Every structure is written in structure tokens, then in C-alpha cells.
Amino acid sequence: ETGVTQSPTHLIKTRGQQVTLRCSSQSGHNTVSWYQQALGQGPQFIFQYYREEENGRGNFPPRFSGLQFPNYSSELNVNALELDDSALYLCASSFGTGYYGYTFGSGTRLTVV
Amino acid sequence: GQQLNQSPQSMFIQEGEDVSMNCTSSSIFNTWLWYKQDPGEGPVLLIALYKAGELTSNGRLTAQFGITRKDSFLNISASIPSDVGIYFCAGRSPGSGNTGKLIFGQGTTLQVKP
Numbered sequence: 001e002t003g004v005t006q007s008p009t010h011l012i013k014t015r016g017q018q019v020t021l022r023c024s025s026q027s028g029h030n031t032v033s034w035y036q037q038a039l040g041q042g043p044q045f046i047f048q049y050y051r052e053e054e055n056g057r058g059n060f061p062p063r064f065s066g067l068q069f070p071n072y073s074s075e076l077n078v079n080a081l082e083l084d085d086s087a088l089y090l091c092a093s094s095f096g097t098g099y100y101g102y103t104f105g106s107g108t109r110l111t112v113v
Numbered sequence: 114g115q116q117l118n119q120s121p122q123s124m125f126i127q128e129g130e131d132v133s134m135n136c137t138s139s140s141i142f143n144t145w146l147w148y149k150q151d152p153g154e155g156p157v158l159l160i161a162l163y164k165a166g167e168l169t170s171n172g173r174l175t176a177q178f179g180i181t182r183k184d185s186f187l188n189i190s191a192s193i194p195s196d197v198g199i200y201f202c203a204g205r206s207p208g209s210g211n212t213g214k215l216i217f218g219q220g221t222t223l224q225v226k227p
Binding site: 004031033040041042043044045048050055056057058090092094097098099100101102103104105106107 | 148155217218
């Protein structure tokens with residue numbers, strides 16, 4: 001059983017640019033959630049995708065958007081990058097709403113300069 | 114918004130000692146989860162709790178879901194060097210519905226001296 005894989009592992013972008021992060025969910029999981037983890041903080045919920053639709057959103061502006069594909073993989077897109085967007089972005093997959101917990105990937109470290 | 118207060122913020126202990134950390138909230142949760150995160154990795158689920166008063170063990174780890182549904186604790190017995198890492202509590206509130214939204218604490222950094 002493969003776990004959650006994320007790409008790329010590290011990324012450096014310039015303020016104002018756009019970025020796309022990718023996530024492959026664990027085998028058998030149909031739901032993907034994205035979290036932002038600033039240095040020294042706990043993860044913050046961005047949104048969740050289920051059946052290719054956004055199924056819940058945290059306190060993040062519309063420039064954070066996502067997609068889920070028929071194979072349950074997902075993308076996180078961030079437009080008009082700001083310095084404060086620098087963080088570890090974590091993808092978590094689950095079956096259904098994640099009642100039995102989530103499996104997290106190792107994350108993408110995004111640095112905005 | 115909802116927040117979880119996790120304490121202590123950091124711990125430096127001797128190998129073999131027991132460890133206790135806790136999480137409190139101003140509002141109720143219907144699920145409590147405890148995760149461990151190693152450097153450069155994502156959080157790994159340690160224990161999940163689903164009912165008030167529930168006490169669950171996973172090897173040397175024991176966690177409890179508080180009766181008030183506003184707190185949880187995690188104990189680690191006989192710590193070993195590989196217990197080093199950051200421990201997070203996470204909760205799911207009744208208001209989160211089917212969104213799967215978890216609220217995380219700020220983390221407890223554990224260091225173990227051999």
C-alpha cells in the first residue's frame with residue numbers, strides 16, 4: 001500500500017508568482033485535505049476535496065484554490081504569492097470524512113522571496 | 114476561531130522518564146487525535162479518541178478524551194531516544210460536519226537525553 005506522495009519537496013518562488021503543488025492520495029482513499037504549516041506552528045486547514053468538489057474550507061482567501069481528479073489525486077494552486085505564504089504545505093488523504101484519521105504526506109516546503 | 118492550547122510547549126527529559134502533555138479547548142470536540150511529526154516529515158497518527166472519557170493505549174502511549182470534551186492528554190511511558198519529535202493534538206468539532214476539518218494545537222517539542 002503506497003502512502004501519500006507530494007511533489008515537489010521544495011520550491012522557491014517570487015512574490016506575485018503562482019504555484020501548483022501536487023498530491024497523490026494513499027491507495028483506497030477518496031478524500032484529500034490540504035493544510036498549511038508555518039514554521040513552529042500546527043497545521044492549518046485550507047480545504048478538503050471529495051468526489052472532485054471542494055467539501056469544506058478554512059480561513060484562506062480565494063487565491064488558494066484546488067482540484068481533485070478522478071483518480072483522487074489533487075492539486076493546490078496559490079496565486080499572487082505573498083511572503084507569508086512561505087510554509088510547509090501538507091496533503092492528507094482519508095476514506096470518506098476521515099473518521100479514522102488522516103494519512104499525511106511529507107509536504108512541500110514553499111519559500112516565497 | 115477555535116483554538117487548541119497545547120502544553121507544555123517543549124520538554125527535555127532523561128531517557129526512561131515518563132512524559133505527559135495535554136490539550137485544552139474553549140469549545141467541545143467530538144474527536145481527538147494525537148500526531149507525531151519528525152523533522153522533514155508529515156504528522157503520523159498515534160492515537161484516535163472518539164468518546165468522552167475514552168482511554169486508549171498504543172504501546173507505551175496512552176491518551177484520554179476528557180469528560181468535558183474540551184481536553185485530552187497524552188502520556189508516554191519509559192521514554193526512549195526515538196520518541197524525540199513534535200507531538201500535536203488535533204480535534205474535530207461538531208460544527209465541522211463532513212468537511213474533515215481538524216484543528217491542531219501548537220505542538221509539544223520533546224527531546225530525550227540518553
